[in-house]
Amino acid sequence: MVMAATVKVGLGSVGFVVFWVLAVFPAVPFMPIGRTAGSLLGAMLMVVFGVITPDQAYAAIDLPILGLLFGTMVVSVYLERADMFKYLGKLLAWKSQGAKDLLCRICLISAVSSAFFTNDTSCVVLTEFVLKIARQQNLPPHPFLLALASSANIGSSVTPIGNPQNLVIAVQSKISFGKFLFGIFPAMLVGVTVNALLLLCMYWKLLSVQKDVEDAAAELVPEEEVVSHRFSPATLSHLTSLNSQELNNSLGVNGHANHAETLRNRVIVGECEIQKAFDSSRNSNASTNDGSLMKREENVSSKRDEYQDDENFRAYDEMCYFPKVWRNKLWKICVYLVTMGMLIALLMGLNMSWTAITAALALVVLDFKDARPSLEKVSYSLLIFFCGMFITVDGFNKTGIPSALWDFMEPYSKIDHAAGIAVLALVILVLSNVASNVPTVLLLGGRVAASAAAISPESEQKAWLILAWVSTVAGNLSLLGSAANLIVCEQARRAQHFGYNLSFWSHLKFGVPSTLIVTGIGLMLIRG
Numbered sequence: 001m002v003m004a005a006t007v008k009v010g011l012g013s014v015g016f017v018v019f020w021v022l023a024v025f026p027a028v029p030f031m032p033i034g035r036t037a038g039s040l041l042g043a044m045l046m047v048v049f050g051v052i053t054p055d056q057a058y059a060a061i062d063l064p065i066l067g068l069l070f071g072t073m074v075v076s077v078y079l080e081r082a083d084m085f086k087y088l089g090k091l092l093a094w095k096s097q098g099a100k101d102l103l104c105r106i107c108l109i110s111a112v113s114s115a116f117f118t119n120d121t122s123c124v125v126l127t128e129f130v131l132k133i134a135r136q137q138n139l140p141p142h143p144f145l146l147a148l149a150s151s152a153n154i155g156s157s158v159t160p161i162g163n164p165q166n167l168v169i170a171v172q173s174k175i176s177f178g179k180f181l182f183g184i185f186p187a188m189l190v191g192v193t194v195n196a197l198l199l200l201c202m203y204w205k206l207l208s209v210q211k212d213v214e215d216a217a218a219e220l221v222p223e224e225e226v227v228s229h230r231f232s233p234a235t236l237s238h239l240t241s242l243n244s245q246e247l248n249n250s251l252g253v254n255g256h257a258n259h260a261e262t263l264r265n266r267v268i269v270g271e272c273e274i275q276k277a278f279d280s281s282r283n284s285n286a287s288t289n290d291g292s293l294m295k296r297e298e299n300v301s302s303k304r305d306e307y308q309d310d311e312n313f314r315a316y317d318e319m320c321y322f323p324k325v326w327r328n329k330l331w332k333i334c335v336y337l338v339t340m341g342m343l344i345a346l347l348m349g350l351n352m353s354w355t356a357i358t359a360a361l362a363l364v365v366l367d368f369k370d371a372r373p374s375l376e377k378v379s380y381s382l383l384i385f386f387c388g389m390f391i392t393v394d395g396f397n398k399t400g401i402p403s404a405l406w407d408f409m410e411p412y413s414k415i416d417h418a419a420g421i422a423v424l425a426l427v428i429l430v431l432s433n434v435a436s437n438v439p440t441v442l443l444l445g446g447r448v449a450a451s452a453a454a455i456s457p458e459s460e461q462k463a464w465l466i467l468a469w470v471s472t473v474a475g476n477l478s479l480l481g482s483a484a485n486l487i488v489c490e491q492a493r494r495a496q497h498f499g500y501n502l503s504f505w506s507h508l509k510f511g512v513p514s515t516l517i518v519t520g521i522g523l524m525l526i527r528g
Contacts, residue, residue: 003401008398009400011049012049012396012398013399015045015049016396018042019039019392020042020435021038022039022041024480036382036385039385040384040388042388043057043388046394051399052394052398060390060393060395061387062171065353065386067356067357068160068170068171068356069164069382069383070378070383071353071356073378074364074374074378075339075356075359075360075363076121079335082335082336084336085113091109096137102144103147103199104196107151108151110126110152110155111152112155113155115155115158116161118161118162119152120487122155127145127487127488131492145502146507146510149487150195151195153473153475153476154191154195154473157184157472158181158184160175160180163437164386165471169464169468170352171352173460175461176349177352178349184465184469187522188522191473191521195514338359342355342356345359386438390442393442402447414451415452415463424463424466427444428467428471429474432471433481437482440471441471448464448467449463469519470523474515476511476514477508477515478512479502485507489507
């Protein structure tokens with residue numbers, strides 16, 4: 001592509017730099033407006049400066065990618081409501097054999113969940129689980145947070161729905177879900193294993209320290225508290241505003257067992273108004289109703305003692321309690337079945353965007369209630385960020401600068417020999433940490449694929465998969481390399497009672513060797 005006019009090149013570069021600064025450093029002192037507003041500002045500058053026309057700006061927005069992203073976020077919201085992530089948290093603590101076993105579990109569960117629920121979502125919902133389990137076992141959280149973030153990035157590389165850059169690659173390359181999965185799966189499997197071994201080697205002594213019995217008793221976290229909190233997986237704000245203790249206080253009970261018992265007690269009175277009164281009282285200010293609630297509980301308890309052998313008790317129990325339980329279980333099963341159906345449809349090669357949207361709408365219909373509370377959890381700011389980024393990157397492409405840089409690097413980046421693959425991987429690695437991974441994919445994707453297509457069709461697919469692998473694993477290099485890293489860092493810092501600061505340098509000390517080793521090994525296993 002020929003370079004555009006000098007004025008257009010200069011103005012387009014200004015627009016892209018503004019977008020890049022605000023995307024990488026969303027809280028810069030001179031303009032702390034955030035990533036979403038920064039992407040819209042970059043897009044607006046491209047149009048105002050005349051780099052692209054308004055019609056070209058609208059055409060640059062990739063609707064299939066937005067549809068796929070929206071659909072997967074809605075499915076994640078309903079999976080969260082169906083307690084999928086609570087079950088994942090239970091797997092972390094179930095019959096744990098110590099610190100090293102826990103670290104390996106975190107690596108495995110983080111990688112698998114990220115492949116199907118995106119790395120950002122997995123990090124949002126699992127960070128506080130990891131912190132609570134580490135505190136329960138009196139273990140240092142640092143290695144486990146690194147395991148969560150790094151494994152989430154590596155695991156997300158294996159599917160088109162694992163992270164945003166893979167969404168872009170899958171839609172632009174038209175590689176089917178199955179080919180994408182099996183092309184990167186060997187690299188992902190070995191990468192997660194190697195990453196876990198590196199963590200064990202680097203923190204072996206720290207993980208081998210026997211916990212002090214008195215300290216362990218002082219720091220002990222009840223197991224029900226570890227798995228009782230809930231999250232909003234599609235959004236990144238006020239995620240830690242409610243912990244399990246606050247939820248228990250709002251319920252006025254100590255866990256699900258007492259809550260179920262309270263429901264049975266209310267049923268025995270035989271009047272539905274009492275149950276409604278308790279429900280409304282529980283959602284109101286508990287401090288003003290403690291006295292009346294205690295009296296009602298005493299009356300209910302006495303009634304229960306009076307009628308516990310009565311057939312009416314069993315009748316009311318079956319009529320009013322068990323149907324609710326089974327309806328809830330049936331709804332959860334439907335959520336899991338719809339999700340499995342979506343994954344099967346993707347493996348069969350159906351249109352990924354419409355498959356995800358169809359699954360999302362099927363869950364909305366099956367829920368059989370107003371979908372607004374669930375849809376409000378979708379990160380619409382992320383969708384808007386993508387719109388602005390598409391326009392900004394398209395404008396920057398029209399300046400001719402990316403093409404000129406690629407023309408210089410292309411002769412050294414041929415994927416038909418090892419040296420070319422190494423150079424290409426190094427370029428992707430650097431750009432992914434400098435310009436972020438999604439803009440890197442948008443800037444390089446078409447050019448890398450066109451260069452590889454001149455060799456063979458198999459080389460073109462391999463080039464796309466190499467781009468997906470390297471741009472994703474590159475996120476582990478530094479704390480700023482991936483949104484998943486920042487989510488873990490921020491969630492850990494803000495977690496109530498479990499706050500921990502994961503510093504830039506402590507992450508870099510592990511991130512550099514892990515990224516270079518895992519990337520190099522994975523490149524040898526990518527199948528075209």
